[in-house]
Amino acid sequence: MNPKFGNSPKFMPEKLKLHLIVDSIKECGNEINLIHLNPDKEISEGLAYVQEGIAKIYGINEKGLKINTDLVFQGEIFLVQNGNYQSRDNFYLEGLKYSKIFFLPLDHLSSIQKEFLPEIQMKFYNERLKRIHQQKVRNYDLELHERVFYLLFDFCLIFGKASDAYYSMPNFFTHDELSNILRNCRQNITACLNELKRDGIIQYNRKEIKIEKTIFEEKKVKYLSGLKKTKK
Amino acid sequence: MNPKFGNSPKFMPEKLKLHLIVDSIKECGNEINLIHLNPDKEISEGLAYVQEGIAKIYGINEKGLKINTDLVFQGEIFLVQNGNYQSRDNFYLEGLKYSKIFFLPLDHLSSIQKEFLPEIQMKFYNERLKRIHQQKVRNYDLELHERVFYLLFDFCLIFGKASDAYYSMPNFFTHDELSNILRNCRQNITACLNELKRDGIIQYNRKEIKIEKTIFEEKKVKYLSGLKKTKK
Numbered sequence: 001m002n003p004k005f006g007n008s009p010k011f012m013p014e015k016l017k018l019h020l021i022v023d024s025i026k027e028c029g030n031e032i033n034l035i036h037l038n039p040d041k042e043i044s045e046g047l048a049y050v051q052e053g054i055a056k057i058y059g060i061n062e063k064g065l066k067i068n069t070d071l072v073f074q075g076e077i078f079l080v081q082n083g084n085y086q087s088r089d090n091f092y093l094e095g096l097k098y099s100k101i102f103f104l105p106l107d108h109l110s111s112i113q114k115e116f117l118p119e120i121q122m123k124f125y126n127e128r129l130k131r132i133h134q135q136k137v138r139n140y141d142l143e144l145h146e147r148v149f150y151l152l153f154d155f156c157l158i159f160g161k162a163s164d165a166y167y168s169m170p171n172f173f174t175h176d177e178l179s180n181i182l183r184n185c186r187q188n189i190t191a192c193l194n195e196l197k198r199d200g201i202i203q204y205n206r207k208e209i210k211i212e213k214t215i216f217e218e219k220k221v222k223y224l225s226g227l228k229k230t231k232k
Numbered sequence: 233m234n235p236k237f238g239n240s241p242k243f244m245p246e247k248l249k250l251h252l253i254v255d256s257i258k259e260c261g262n263e264i265n266l267i268h269l270n271p272d273k274e275i276s277e278g279l280a281y282v283q284e285g286i287a288k289i290y291g292i293n294e295k296g297l298k299i300n301t302d303l304v305f306q307g308e309i310f311l312v313q314n315g316n317y318q319s320r321d322n323f324y325l326e327g328l329k330y331s332k333i334f335f336l337p338l339d340h341l342s343s344i345q346k347e348f349l350p351e352i353q354m355k356f357y358n359e360r361l362k363r364i365h366q367q368k369v370r371n372y373d374l375e376l377h378e379r380v381f382y383l384l385f386d387f388c389l390i391f392g393k394a395s396d397a398y399y400s401m402p403n404f405f406t407h408d409e410l411s412n413i414l415r416n417c418r419q420n421i422t423a424c425l426n427e428l429k430r431d432g433i434i435q436y437n438r439k440e441i442k443i444e445k446t447i448f449e450e451k452k453v454k455y456l457s458g459l460k461k462t463k464k
Contacts, residue, residue: 057365058369059365059366059368059369060369061369061370061372061373063373065372065373067368067369067372069364069365069368069369070361070365084358084362085362085365085366086362086366087366087369087370087455088454088455089366089369089370091365091369118350118351118353118354119350121350121354122350122353122354122357125354125357125358125361126316126357128361129302129357129360129361130316130317130318132301132364133289133291133301133302133317133323134291134317134318134319134321136291136299136301137290137291137292137293137299137301137319137321137323138293138319138321140293140297140299141293141295141297222320223319223320
């Protein structure tokens with residue numbers, strides 16, 4: 001605990017609060033790859049921290065179909081708690097390829113950490129809702145190959161590292177995963193990826209995704225400029 | 233402020249915290265029906281409280297299409313803040329028919345209220361994410377008439393009042409709204425509603441929605457029993 005703030009987290013900066021929680025998770029937490037979010041028995045409540053990569057949240061419906069519902073990004077914390085999902089469908093949190101997740105039971109947190117946990121959590125929940133909403137609106141009437149491109153583009157905004165000609169990131173996804181996220185069949189996704197590769201927009205293999213630098217930066221300006229030109 | 237808890241909200245029960253915030257909104261807030269969530273200018277940060285009915289959150293994309301992204305239910309609070317949406321698409325919060333929304337600027341809250349706001353908010357954000365996820369999984373491979381039924385059923389779980397033969401609730405929706413929520417055309421939605429009416433499952437007019445009591449209770453047991461029978 002930083003002595004400057006004593007026992008009151010009231011005036012502690014948010015960054016420090018997050019830091020204190022993440023430190024505890026890294027020190028005392030266990031690496032885990034799959035968490036059942038609504039088991040029949042009592043759940044072990046705690047924090048799942050995505051240290052590297054991406055975790056997906058998915059449900060398995062009555063017929064055994066897996067449906068992706070959400071993604072938790074690197075650096076984000078998900079609160080595993082009773083009542084997370086009240087459904088007879090089973091929900092899970094699972095790390096994607098090249099991803100690392102740590103889990104810390106809630107009772108390892110100090111009372112002060114517990115006190116500022118909601119403030120830290122709010123930020124991450126807000127981010128997740130924002131992503132779901134913004135993608136839904138932006139993707140509403142796009143062609144599939146555009147939706148594939150913008151999905152990879154969104155990830156590259158967060159995970160992409162710039163080199164001379166490309167932004168590159170680890171390929172966390174299988175074609176199956178992409179087809180599930182975009183709710184389309186694997187064959188169509190593969191065709192779109194091939195089209196994007198053929199046009200020189202992306203490079204894509206099992207290990208890595210690269211987006212051509214000028215295209216990436218042009219889209220970035222277009223989509224994140226805050227210039228809204230909605231037609232009435 | 234309840235004198236029992238003095239100036240520290242630490243041991244105050246969550247219900248009391250919510251009560252204290254809602255009271256301030258009702259006393260000092262203004263009724264409002266539409267809030268632009270990402271205007272070009274600085275936003276007036278504050279709490280939107282759905283006192284009656286339902287508020288929808290929607291975006292308007294480049295081509296002027298309205299796309300519903302979320303619903304905020306009666307009794308829930310939405311935090312309007314800068315950075316809620318970082319997109320060139322415009323996002324709005326708007327009350328549906330028969331609904332009442334109050335807005336209170338953040339600077340009307342006391343420092344103690346601000347301190348426990350994240351805890352209160354977390355609950356509502358969690359509920360919204362849960363609804364989005366659970367509906368996505370449950371509806372994934374249902375026929376449209378089933379999806380229409382379950383949408384009305386979900387609302388009836390919250391807003392429905394039991395009478396001898398029916399659960400009834402105000403009809404907050406136009407056919408346009410339902411078609412937007414279910415991402416299908418109005419003609420198909422109307423056909424499904426007619427089918428459900430013809431089969432005696434629901435009654436539906438502009439003012440009211442009724443679901444036949446035995447059907448409602450049977451579905452309620454089936455969907456909320458916590459009995460999960462996922463096929464492997």
